[in-house]
Amino acid sequence: MSRAGGTHDVPDYASLRTRTGAPAGSSWGVFGEADDLGMLNFLTPERTAAAAALVRTGEVFNLDYPINAFVPAIGGTRPPTRHTIFANNPNHRDDWLDSFYLQSTSQIDGLRHIRHPAAGFYNGVADAEIAEGGPRLGMQHVAEHGIAGRGVLLDMPRYFAARGAEMSPRHPFRPADLDAAAAHQDVTFAPGDVLLLHTGWAERYLAMSAEERAARRGSPGLHQSEEMLAWLWDHKLALVAADNPGLESFPIDPESGFVFPDEQSPERGPSHNGMMHRPILALLGLLIGELWRLGDLADSCAADGRYEFLVTAKPLNLVGGVGSPPNAMAVK
Numbered sequence: 001m002s003r004a005g006g007t008h009d010v011p012d013y014a015s016l017r018t019r020t021g022a023p024a025g026s027s028w029g030v031f032g033e034a035d036d037l038g039m040l041n042f043l044t045p046e047r048t049a050a051a052a053a054l055v056r057t058g059e060v061f062n063l064d065y066p067i068n069a070f071v072p073a074i075g076g077t078r079p080p081t082r083h084t085i086f087a088n089n090p091n092h093r094d095d096w097l098d099s100f101y102l103q104s105t106s107q108i109d110g111l112r113h114i115r116h117p118a119a120g121f122y123n124g125v126a127d128a129e130i131a132e133g134g135p136r137l138g139m140q141h142v143a144e145h146g147i148a149g150r151g152v153l154l155d156m157p158r159y160f161a162a163r164g165a166e167m168s169p170r171h172p173f174r175p176a177d178l179d180a181a182a183a184h185q186d187v188t189f190a191p192g193d194v195l196l197l198h199t200g201w202a203e204r205y206l207a208m209s210a211e212e213r214a215a216r217r218g219s220p221g222l223h224q225s226e227e228m229l230a231w232l233w234d235h236k237l238a239l240v241a242a243d244n245p246g247l248e249s250f251p252i253d254p255e256s257g258f259v260f261p262d263e264q265s266p267e268r269g270p271s272h273n274g275m276m277h278r279p280i281l282a283l284l285g286l287l288i289g290e291l292w293r294l295g296d297l298a299d300s301c302a303a304d305g306r307y308e309f310l311v312t313a314k315p316l317n318l319v320g321g322v323g324s325p326p327n328a329m330a331v332k
Contacts, residue, residue, distance in 0.1 A: 013230035023119040025229065026283040035123055036141040038111055038285020043149045043238035047192035051150040051310045055331050061297040063196075063241075063311075063328035064106040067097075069206065070291060072213075074245045077269045078104045103323040108239070108315050109281060109288040111137040112322040114272060116282035117260055123285065132320055139321030142287065143314065149238055151311030151330055152189060153196040154181045155298045156220065169204075172223035172249035173197075175231040185307045191236035194311045196330075197222070198294040201244040221249040224256035224276040233284055239313070241289020241326070248276050289313075289326060297330050306332060 010030060011019070022028040031041045071080045078101040085095040103109065111122045112130050121130060122137060129136040159181040160167040182188065189195075199220045205213065221244050222228055232240060240247065252259075252274040259274040272278065280286050301307045310331040315324030 010236070013233040016233065017226075022124075023116070023283060025226075025279060026119065027233070027285050028123045028283075031285075033123070035285070036111070036135075036137050037145055038122055038287065039233075039236070040142065040145055040147070040238050040285075040287060042236045043145075043147065043192040043194075047150065047190075048148045051148065054150060054308055054310050057332055059300065059332045061300065061330040061332070063292050063294065063297065063313075063330060064325060065202065065206075065291060065293045067100070067105050067325075069105050073101075073104055075270050102316065102318075102321065102325065103290075106291045106293060106326055106328070107289065107323050108139075108142070108241075108313065108326045109277070109290065109323050110139045110142060110315075110321060111281055111285060111287070112139075112320075113288075114275075114277045114281045116278045117263065119282060122282050134320050138319050139315050139324045140317050140319045142324075143317040147194065147239060147311070147313040147315075147326075147328075149192050149194055149311060150190065151194045151196055151309050152182075152187055153198055153294065153297060153301050153307050153309075154178060155185070155198045155301060155307070156181060157198070157200045158298070158302055159184050167220060169220065170218035170249060170251065171199075171220035172253065173221065174223045174225070175227050178231065185301075186305075187307045189235045189237075192238050193235070194313075195235075195237050195240045196289075196292065196294055196297070196311070197240065197242035197244075197247070198298040199242055199244050200295070201242075202291055202293065203243070203295045217251075219244045219246065219248075219250045221247055222276065223249055224253045224258055224274065226257065228276065229279055229284065232280065232286060237286065239287045239289060241292045241328075243292050243294045245290060246275065246277070247280075247288050247290055289328075292326065292328065300332065304332075 079099045082098040115121045125136045263273045313326040313328040
């Protein structure tokens with residue numbers, strides 16, 4: 001098995017489904033028994049160097065929304081961040097943040113974020129190792145590796161509009177939709193790519209009144225299915241990010257096969273039962289980006305016809321961190 005992110009000897013998803021010695025459908029051990037990066041291993045130095053050649057105009061796009069852009073918190077359990085500035089003397093300023101929830105705005109979900117109810121955390125890391133200050137699966141591994149590679153944007157609203165079809169507010173994108181959108185934009189995928197999925201959700205949400213936000217229900221996004229897991233793994237993506245709250249479409253598909261019927265709903269916060277987060281993070285080891293700011297980048301790609309670019313992200317170097325703002329940029 002490859003441990004350096006190459007594609008040689010990396011099994012396809014069908015092989016992962018029938019493997020023994022690890023949970024079916026998991027990539028555990030593919031990148032080494034002590035691996036903490038998952039599919040980010042596909043983003044090699046050679047692929048980073050190739051992505052740098054995509055920069056032509058030097059135009060830079062900020063892919064992060066401001067802290068507190070999504071208040072009240074979409075998940076309901078993260079209070080607003082409070083920013084305080086202080087001075088030690090008339091010529092000095094310093095500041096700090098209180099209630100800074102690292103996944104309250106644009107974010108990267110690390111491999112600690114979700115465990116699989118049956119299999120556990122990615123690569124078989126024990127629950128006891130997922131604690132403050134412990135290194136296993138922490139965001140510091142992503143910070144040390146860095147994310148600098150080829151980004152590919154799929155602009156789903158424009159794709160459906162070009163077809164003369166309506167994209168519903170809860171539209172579930174299936175692999176055939178992603179392939180068709182890529183063909184429409186004349187882009188192909190390569191191992192190590194960072195996929196950015198523009199749904200238009202964040203732009204619509206931020207334009208709503210408080211009452212409209214409270215009444216909103218649902219989101220377009222990836223459809224929950226084994227076929228989608230196969231698509232993500234077999235494309236050997238390094239990260240997949242969207243501008244919606246959870247990457248996936250919501251409400252979930254109750255017929256996906258990912259629902260645990262006997263699982264009790266949590267006392268607070270959203271239920272993850274049936275979400276594809278569990279196999280994406282815990283089985284495949286694929287980092288997830290949520291609430292990324294993609295509108296301006298999508299406009300630029302539509303204007304110049306170039307849907308590939310250099311994308312960078314530098315999460316916080318927090319040992320044991322579960323998630324982080326992405327600090328992401330696209331450069332064209």
